[in-house]
Amino acid sequence: MKDFSASPEPHGAPTVSEARLLSVLDTAADGIIVIDERARILIFNKACEQMFGIRAAEAVGQNVKIVMPIEYAADHDEYVGSYIRTGVKKIIGIGREVRGRHADGTVFPLELSVGEAATPDGRQFIGILRDLRPRKESEQRLADLQSELVHLARVSAIDEMGAAIAHELNQPLTALMLYLQAIRRAHSRGIDIVTVAGDILDKAAGEAERAGHIIQRMRQFVEKRDPERHVRQLDPLIDEAIDLTLLGQRHRIRIDRQQAPRLPPVSVDPVQVQQIVVNLVRNAIEAAAGTGDPAIVIRTREHEGSVILEVEDNGPGIAPEALAKLFEAFASSKRRGMGLGLAISRTIAQNHGGDLLVDPGGHGRGACFSLVLPAVTASSEIG
Amino acid sequence: MRVHVVEDDAGVSDSLALILRNLGHEVISYSDAESLFRAGMPEPADAVIVDLSLPGIPGAQLVRWLLGLAAPPRVVVITGQSQGFIDHQLRGLKPSWLVRKPLDVEAITRALPVG
Numbered sequence: 001m002k003d004f005s006a007s008p009e010p011h012g013a014p015t016v017s018e019a020r021l022l023s024v025l026d027t028a029a030d031g032i033i034v035i036d037e038r039a040r041i042l043i044f045n046k047a048c049e050q051m052f053g054i055r056a057a058e059a060v061g062q063n064v065k066i067v068m069p070i071e072y073a074a075d076h077d078e079y080v081g082s083y084i085r086t087g088v089k090k091i092i093g094i095g096r097e098v099r100g101r102h103a104d105g106t107v108f109p110l111e112l113s114v115g116e117a118a119t120p121d122g123r124q125f126i127g128i129l130r131d132l133r134p135r136k137e138s139e140q141r142l143a144d145l146q147s148e149l150v151h152l153a154r155v156s157a158i159d160e161m162g163a164a165i166a167h168e169l170n171q172p173l174t175a176l177m178l179y180l181q182a183i184r185r186a187h188s189r190g191i192d193i194v195t196v197a198g199d200i201l202d203k204a205a206g207e208a209e210r211a212g213h214i215i216q217r218m219r220q221f222v223e224k225r226d227p228e229r230h231v232r233q234l235d236p237l238i239d240e241a242i243d244l245t246l247l248g249q250r251h252r253i254r255i256d257r258q259q260a261p262r263l264p265p266v267s268v269d270p271v272q273v274q275q276i277v278v279n280l281v282r283n284a285i286e287a288a289a290g291t292g293d294p295a296i297v298i299r300t301r302e303h304e305g306s307v308i309l310e311v312e313d314n315g316p317g318i319a320p321e322a323l324a325k326l327f328e329a330f331a332s333s334k335r336r337g338m339g340l341g342l343a344i345s346r347t348i349a350q351n352h353g354g355d356l357l358v359d360p361g362g363h364g365r366g367a368c369f370s371l372v373l374p375a376v377t378a379s380s381e382i383g
Numbered sequence: 384m385r386v387h388v389v390e391d392d393a394g395v396s397d398s399l400a401l402i403l404r405n406l407g408h409e410v411i412s413y414s415d416a417e418s419l420f421r422a423g424m425p426e427p428a429d430a431v432i433v434d435l436s437l438p439g440i441p442g443a444q445l446v447r448w449l450l451g452l453a454a455p456p457r458v459v460v461i462t463g464q465s466q467g468f469i470d471h472q473l474r475g476l477k478p479s480w481l482v483r484k485p486l487d488v489e490a491i492t493r494a495l496p497v498g
Contacts, residue, residue, distance in 0.1 A: 170463030175394035
């Protein structure tokens with residue numbers, strides 16, 4: 001392989017117009033590197049000096065590999081050579097995220113777009129580079145903020161559920177206490193309890209377990225953790241979430257649960273998806289509560305590569321003026337609580353590659369929310 | 384004393400029956416208000432323990448009906464709900480006793496004095 005840096009300098013001193021061009025390039029916020037078809041640096045602007053910690057005077061004439069991490073550098077000559085031979089464009093006119101290397105060894109992400117120009121001196125490639133670190137940081141901040149919001153909404157949901165949970169826990173605690181006191185009383189009176197004690201203790205243990213399960217379900221729901229992806233059947237997740245929603249539910253309501261047979265699985269964060277279901281079912285129950293015969297339908301079906309959950313109530317539907325702001329955070333007309341619910345639910349759905357849609361109903365029809373999640377096909381399940 | 388227990392939670396109902404028998408009461412258990420109505424009217428000397436949160440006919444409505452009888456039995460309300468919910472449900476009703484869950488045997492003996 002030829003040593004490009006040793007080849008003779010093709011240019012003389014910069015001409016006046018060249019000097020003007022260079023000064024213009026130096027004002028650019030993006031890094032600009034121009035190379036010839038042997039990957040030798042012709043222009044290296046001020047932004048690049050900053051980005052890579054190399055002065056233009058040092059960089060010009062060297063192979064552009066000096067700003068690349070070793071693993072790219074090794075193949076770069078081959079990329080350029082292959083393009084010149086075959087004309088197949090891998091990066092030119094496309095732009096992509098690559099990594100650059102600072103003189104101090106730091107490797108960092110950058111966005112690179114490459115253009116090509118035919119000049120009297122041969123082909124030249126113009127690379128425009130943008131350091132992606134600030135953008136990555138803000139993406140990270142956004143992701144953090146979003147996870148904080150999801151956590152907040154969950155905490156607010158738990159707050160509202162607090163009373164319901166207390167009620168739910170009271171049941172096993174009551175039973176547990178009474179079983180134990182029954183044994184204690186019999187024992188202290190010298191009554192022969194040998195025949196029944198085992199049975200009663202089993203029941204008591206069962207009640208303690210039941211209390212534990214309630215706590216467990218709540219804990220799963222409220223604890224903050226990194227989003228996960230698991231390939232799961234949607235229906236069992238939905239059923240669990242419905243149970244959770246109905247804990248201590250005061251409204252009496254008919255729930256019509258319809259499941260499609262043989263649904264494909266979905267790749268989801270189970271807790272996040274259950275959060276959406278809880279939210280939709282709670283909303284539906286509230287919407288239907290005002291009617292004489294409150295009823296909701298919770299239905300799953302498959303449609304064009306997606307698994308769809310529909311939650312439909314027989315309430316009054318959603319008013320057109322409320323519809324526009326339905327998915328905005330804090331736009332809820334409800335007095336307290338789940339103002340964030342639908343906004344976050346939609347965000348979660350979209351993070352799963354799906355969406356949350358609404359048919360507002362009205363004129364005697366209730367609203368219907370659809371959670372759409374991409375189905376996992378046999379091929380995408382691998383890996 | 385004969386004690387009618389109207390409670391839909393199986394664990395609570397079973398343990399309550401156990402302790403009540405243990406205390407020397409005769410116990411009849413119902414999982415909802417409807418089955419109590421079907422079984423017939425409690426005697427004035429009976430006690431009825433009513434859970435406020437019942438499926439079907441609400442507990443408060445059963446309490447209202449029992450207290451409206453010509454010779455009402457002793458009515459004991461049990462509930463795990465919040466005070467606000469209780470006040471709202473029992474507007475104007477005066478059950479003989481109200482016990483909030485979790486229950487224990489002392490609370491039951493206070494509500495149902497033996498003899």
